[in-house]
Amino acid sequence: MRPLKDAQLGAFTFFASALPHDVCGSNGLPLTPNSIKILGRFQILKTVTHPRLCQYVDITRGKHERLIVVAEHYESCLSDFQKQGKTVSPEKVLKIAYEVLEGLEFMNKHGMVHRALSAHNVLMDCKANVKLAKFGLYHMTDHGADVDFPIGYPSYLAPEVIAQGSFHPSDSSHDEAPLPSGPKTDVWSLGVLLFELCAGRRLLQNIDISERLKFILTLGCIDDIVTVLAEEHGCLDAIKVESKSLVFVDIIFCSVSSRPTPAELLGDPVFNGVSCLYTPFQKPGSLFSSSLRCAHLELPEDISDLCKDDDEDYLSERAIDEVYHLWCLAGGDLEKELTNKEIIQSKPPICTLPNFVMEDGESFGQGRDRSFLLDDTTVTLSLCQLRNRLKDVAGEAYYPLLEDEQSSLPQSNSSNELSATVTLPLIIRERDTEYQLIRIILFDRLLKAYPYKKNLVWKEARVDIPPLIRGLAWAALLGIEGDIQAKYESIDKDTPIPTDRQIEVDIPRCHQYDELLSSPQGHIKFRRVLKAWVVSHPDLVYWQGLDSLCAPFLYLNFNNEALAYACMSAFIPKYLYNFFLKDNSHVIQEYLTVFSQMIAFHDPELSNHLNEIGFIPDYSVIFVKSPLFCVYFCTDVFPLHKIFHLWDTLLLGNSSFPFCIGVAILQQLRDRLLANGFNECILLFSDLPEIDIERCVRESINLFCWTPKSATYRQHAQPPKASGDNGFGKTATYYSSDYQDMPKTDLSREPLALCDLKAEVSPRISAEDLIDLCELSLAGPTKRTKAGKPKIIAVDIRNVEDFSRGHISGSINIPFSAAFNPDGELVQCPATGILQNYRGRVIVVISHAMKSAAMFATHLVKVNFPRVCILDGGINKLKPTGLLTVPSPQI
Structure with a gap:
């Protein structure tokens, strides 16, 4: 989004039409409320960015189908000219006409029309440039079908629109809806606006509404409409003076078939002297595209011009959505702002009783509350509280130096406070206005330099990721590059395929508590992204649960399906390689077996209990049918905001990190699992209790750092690729890459x-x-200088003679024969006492026979020794290395 600059944030509210509560759709589910439909359609408006259009920022849904829209706003508008009662010069009228047409043409290219064009919706910025407001109302309400009020103003609507009359889907008197208005409708409205500018007054201002509509309907049958209007308002002389410059107004006031479109009017010769003053608008290149993102940037001739004064308004240089996000964090409340301006009026319950009708037909109760109709008053949101909250942030904070390795937090009067904020819980940091400003600015600069600053993105993501830019940050962590839009568009998402039916069934059940994903637009985007993945991966198949994996990416990139698809396509091979094969049983069986070994490695007591109740052997049945689905991503059972916090860390780890997340979740349920049997454990997983996600993240990182990287090896995992940092920094340098x-x-x-x-x-x-x-090393054990490696003890279970011929330096010898008889039965285990001093370390059991090593390790697990593992291949693997040592001879 473009910077705030001299603009303000404005909010207006309206009600969507209420639906009956006892009616269901064709699929048997309750009808989607109109407010949710509007919310879904609104999202695309945030991407419609043009210098002649007010930028849409956000929409919120309140009680009783109320919607509040936030957008760029200016106090000045064309109505100011009418209030002054002055005519506007021909040059000024041409400039306004050209700028309005620029905005209308851009909207038309995006398949939209204004339909609500009026003098008070044509705003003017500080440089007197046109900014069209409320241009998305017609689009977001499905051409007015989802609201109880008409879109547009009778004085400005074209005759063909008024002739259609009003329409509402619940009105049985209309057989079918009228055709949506086209670009030519706005051209008529523009003609009325231009006439009013020339006349210096409102058109038909003092005429009754019925007479006004009748007059407008007859205008299309008059040859010289401009002359008729001028005579009606007593300004014929003024119009004649300007008629040479506004001859095209006569073209506007004609029948629909003959009326030009905004694009055609822009080519009219009357604008020859105006068009040369404007540079065609070019949308800046996006982060993931083939266009140059910085091609439009130019340095000033005097570099000192870049220096800012102490009184510079740095906040106004930030993007509009950033300012609004910070405004909300600083205590901004939309409903409170509208209530203070008496736009929202609360009434006592006794005054809001519905109508009821007696048997004799007599009606009692309140009539239709006019507050439920459209009040298009825009309330300016004050930024004073936000500016006061950020007053101690120094100017340098808005332009951080990326190469400064000392600290990612810029120096300011409150730098100590910011440094302390880093240590606070994540949920508190995400609500801290000043902290979020610093993090957003830093990530914004890093992402603009992506992929060249990818390492710094990873470094900062280890601290936290600002919620406002989480979608782009995830894409960077997943290594997304290139022209993703072109690739996505090349995929056939329209031709029917056998998977369509299953996708249609799954989507309405996926995160339907979320207003955005449950909207019809959300379902459409779900369907397209999922189908694109299925079509582009012919060797894989759609399995139930794929929609849940898609949900976080689609939510964060709702207006960028290509990026949602690219992220999902990069995520699945990294963490779910071959999980979506037609026959994936061998992949899942191996995954679950490794996971059960991880439970035994980190929590042997829990592992023993689950084995005793027969829970672990049934993992393949439980987890494939469970919402957890093997990888514990919990996209079905956790709300999205918890998934985001979990995946912020998950994306920094390698393919083995999900095992640690799974163990961390089980450990939070540990007491309940240990106290229950098989049936109760099954019920516990079918209705998962509250999980502390921040604790889960913290513990999973600790588990990850204690897990030897080869312990989670799977032969069905993703083939080798270029190594990369695991994301956990100095605390886990041992795990610099996936095994x-x-x-x-x-x-x-x-x-x-x-x-x-x-x-x-x-x-x-x-x-x-x-x-x-x-x-x-060949010189013997070295001093431990590498941070993050777990402490380890090697236990050699060969007999004393074999141990003396060569062993790992520092290992201890506990012969297998001292604990087990030749039949493999446990006789005694000196290891229990000997290893007590080493409890907590990683215990590596070494033997020449893998069966013996496995039996010895199994016994240690049964007596609740944690972190027990086995050396693959036994001592024979180490003999060729020359690293085995022999005891020094005793003298």
């Missing part, structure tokens, strides 16, 4: 048959992982 991405060597983990994987309770780790964790 799946590392080049395979003789020391890497070997693929394991699913039956063998299921037979082992503890996960395996690779020999290279062990070497790295123990920081081994």
Whole structure:
């Protein structure tokens, strides 16, 4: 969106038509309220940006189908000329006409018409340039079908519009709705406006409404309409003086077939001297496109012009949506503002009783409240409270230096306060006005430099992501690049496919509590994005739950389907590789088995209990049919705002991070799971209780840092790709990349048959992982200097003779034969006492036989030792490395 500059924020309100409560749609579901329909259609208006149009910012839905619209606003309008009773010079009229036509033509290119054009909706900025207001009312109300009032003003409506009369879907007297108004309707309204500017007064100002409509309807049958109007208002002489410049007004007042469109009028020779003064509007390039984003930028000849004075209004340089977002954080309340101006009037309940009719036909109760009709008064939202809240923010904060590695928080009078804010809970930070201003400005600059500043985007995302720009930040974290719009448009989303039926069934059930996603526009976009993914991935199939994965991306990029599709297409292969194969049972079985090993690794007591009640063997049934669906993304059971906080961290992690999220969620349910049996646990997951997402994120990061990177290896995971930072910085430098991405060597983990994987309770780790964790070299163990590596102890269970021939430096020897007899039965376990001093470390069981190592690890898990794993390939993997040591001879 463009900067606020000299504009203001304005709000107006209206009511949508109420629907009957006892009527359902063809699908058996309740009808979508008209207010939600309007809310969905409104969203596209936020993308219609042009110098001649007031920028739409937001819409909110209140009680009783009330809607409040926020948009760019100016106090001055064409009505001011009429109030002064002065005529406008021909040059000024031509300028206004040209600028209005520019705005109308741009709207027409986007398939919209104004329909509500009037003198008080043609605003003027400080430079007397035209800004068309309320141009989206006709579009968002579905051509007036969703409201009880007509769109437009009788004095300015074209005769063909008035002749159609009013229409409402619930009115049985009309067989079918009238055709929507076209661009030529606005041309008539423009003609009336121009005539009023020449006459210096309102058209038909003192005539009764019925006579006014009758007069307008007869205008189309008169040859010289301008002369008739001038005679009617006693300004014939004034019109004659200006008739040479306004000869095209006569063209406007004609029948629909002969009336020109805004685009045709812009080419009229009368504008030859005006059009050269204007540069054709070009929309700036978006972040993900083939156009140059900074091609229009120019440096001033004097670089000192970039320096700002102390009195400079830095806030006005920010985008309108940013200012509005900060206004809300600073305590702005739309309903309160409208109530203070008496636009919204609350009445005692006794005065709002509905009508009721007696048997004899006598009616009692209140009549139709006129406050439910349209009051197009626009209330200016005061920014004083916001400016006062930000008064201590220094000017440097609005232009942060990206290369400053010392601190991401710019220096200001309240820098200490901001530094303290970083340590507060996320929900508090997201509501702090000053903190959000700093974060939004920083991310805005980083994203404008994407992909060149991708590393800095990752660095700042580790702190938090501002909600206002979360959609673009996620796209950057997922590595989206290129002309995504062209790719999306090339996909056939219209040809029917077999999956259409399932998509149609799933969409109405996906996050229907959310007003945006439950709107008809939301359903249409859902359908297009999902179908685009299915069509563009012919090797994969649609599985139930894909709509839930799509929901967060669509919500954040509601007006950019291409970006929502691109994000989902990048997300699925990273975290759900091959989950959407036609036969995905082997992928899911492996995933669930690895997940059960992660539970045993981090919480052996919980793992033992789930095994005892028979819960873990049924994971494949439970989770495939459960809303959690294996990866614990919880897009079905968590509201969107919680999903956002969870995924802010998820997108910084590699493909193994969902396992840690799953364990963190189970640990919050730990007490209830330990206290219940199988049936109760099933019911617990079918109706998931409240989960503390911030705690879940914090604990999942800790679990991630304690998990050896090869412990979550899956042979069905995404093939290797370019390595990248995992996002958790110095606390987890050991996990600088996904294990799946590392080049395979003789020391890497070997693929394991699913039956063998299921037979082992503890996960395996690779020999290279062990070497790295123990920081081994040919010179022996090195001093630990790498931050983030978990403490580790190697337990060698071979007999004493084999151990003395060569072992890992620093390992302890607990022979398997001392604990288990030849039949594999437990006799005694000295490990329980010996390892007590090492409880809490990662315990790596090393043997020459994998079966023995698995049995030994299983026993440690049964006695509740956490973080137990097995060296894949055993000691034989390490023999060729030359890293094994022998005891020094005793003298």
